[in-house]
Amino acid sequence: MDWQAINLGEDFNPGIKPPESFSSSFHIVISDDEILNSEGAHPWRPLDQDEWRWLDIEEVESHFLGTVAGVPIFANEVDPDADEPEGYEFSTLWSFLSHTDQQVFYLVGRAKQIVEWHRNHHYCGQCGQITTSSSLDRSRKCASCELIFYPRLSPSIIVCVNRGEEILLAKNANARGNFYSTLAGFVEPGESIEETVHREVFEEVGIKIKNLKYFGSQSWPFPNSLMLGFHAEYDRGEFVLQEEEIADAGWFHYTQLPNKPALVSISGWLIDDFIKRAMANQIMGLK
Numbered sequence: 272m273d274w275q276a277i278n279l280g281e282d283f284n285p286g287i288k289p290p291e292s293f294s295s296s297f298h299i300v301i302s303d304d305e306i307l308n309s310e311g312a313h314p315w316r317p318l319d320q321d322e323w324r325w326l327d328i329e330e331v332e333s334h335f336l337g338t339v340a341g342v343p344i345f346a347n348e349v350d351p352d353a354d355e356p357e358g359y360e361f362s363t364l365w366s367f368l369s370h371t372d373q374q375v376f377y378l379v380g381r382a383k384q385i386v387e388w389h390r391n392h393h394y395c396g397q398c399g400q401i402t403t404s405s406s407l408d409r410s411r412k413c414a415s416c417e418l419i420f421y422p423r424l425s426p427s428i429i430v431c432v433n434r435g436e437e438i439l440l441a442k443n444a445n446a447r448g449n450f451y452s453t454l455a456g457f458v459e460p461g462e463s464i465e466e467t468v469h470r471e472v473f474e475e476v477g478i479k480i481k482n483l484k485y486f487g488s489q490s491w492p493f494p495n496s497l498m499l500g501f502h503a504e505y506d507r508g509e510f511v512l513q514e515e516e517i518a519d520a521g522w523f524h525y526t527q528l529p530n531k532p533a534l535v536s537i538s539g540w541l542i543d544d545f546i547k548r549a550m551a552n553q554i555m556g557l558k
């Protein structure tokens with residue numbers, strides 16, 4: 272099976288239970304949150320069954336992820352102190368963002384999140400007893416008090432607010448470098464996602480927005496966010512910045528944007544989408 276010929280968007284089928292027997296398999300090898308890569312393989316690919324056996328690295332746990340074009344694929348957690356086998360290297364998930372396509376990033380992000388979730392839920396948070404994996408769904412259950420744990424996902428919103436041809440961009444107080452981005456924040460218990468968008472914008476920069484429009488989402492496994500992207504329009508109010516979060520904020524014309532997020536993140540996609548629509552409107556207006 273040639274990995275590079277696979278279209279993951281269509282050929283990956285998530286699953287819980289591996290087939291009873293199989294003659295080939297793929298392996299995403301994870302050590303201490305880093306992913307193993309063959310030094311000669313560009314772009315990245317998982318190990319095949321022979322390679323995985325031959326490397327003989329001490330495994331902590333194996334997690335079935337599903338099948339890719341019918342071939343089972345596993346996340347293999349190995350000893351965090353494992354040495355890099357000759358000809359291979361461990362790299363961070365961050366490095367995948369700019370070097371692989373989005374579907375590969377999502378698959379490897381899935382593997383990393385599942386490994387972390389199992390590692391952090393060996394014991395029940397309520398009674399402290401051992402938990403075991405369910406064979407029915409992606410969950411762990413406490414053998415003693417029967418509390419069930421599902422993989423943790425943290426939904427967050429990200430919003431591109433515009434005022435005519437200008438975009439609201441802000442500099443995070445904790446970010447290094449001179450870098451502006453769209454506003455973002457975590458959904459709180461009891462909130463609808465739309466309420467989160469209004470609250471976050473008001474909390475961070477003190478203005479009211481209107482006409483929210485859902486744009487799309489991105490799995491953001493640092494460590495387990497799901498980013499939900501929106502466009503919105505300025506309604507009223509003046510900037511009042513939340514000092515602990517926002518160092519600076521401003522309205523920037525789409526032709527004169529500051530240092531902004533790259534196109535690998537949904538923040539970059541939102542800004543790019545706004546620019547394209549603003550340019551299209553201008554062309555229409557000139558006719």
Ligand SMILES: [Zn+2]
Nearest residue numbers: 395398413416
């Ligand atoms: Zn328990």
